[in-house]
Amino acid sequence: MNQMLMGGIVVASFVAGLFFFRFWRSTRDTFFLYFALSFWIEAANRIALGLTVASELEPVFYLVRVIAYGLIVVAILQKNRKRS
Numbered sequence: 001m002n003q004m005l006m007g008g009i010v011v012a013s014f015v016a017g018l019f020f021f022r023f024w025r026s027t028r029d030t031f032f033l034y035f036a037l038s039f040w041i042e043a044a045n046r047i048a049l050g051l052t053v054a055s056e057l058e059p060v061f062y063l064v065r066v067i068a069y070g071l072i073v074v075a076i077l078q079k080n081r082k083r084s
Contacts, residue, residue: 013040016039020039031079
C-alpha cells in the first residue's frame with residue numbers, strides 16, 4: 001500500500017509540474033518555471049525514495065526537499081520584489 005501511495009504522489013507531482021510548465025510556455029514568467037522544476041524535483045525525490053531501501057529520515061531526502069521548496073520561495077520572492 002505504501003508503494004502505491006508513493007506512486008500516486010509521483011504522478012501527481014509530475015502532472016502538477018506539467019501544468020506549471022504549460023503556463024510558463026505561454027507567459028514566459030519564471031515564476032511558473034520555478035514551480036514546475038520544484039514539482040519535478042519532488043517527483044524524482046519520491047521515485048528515489050521508493051526505489052531504495054533507505055528510510056525517509058535520511059538527510060539526503062531532506063536536502064532534496066529543501067532545494068525543491070527553496071525554488072518555490074525564490075519564485076515567490078522574485079514575484080513580489082519591487083520593480084525599479
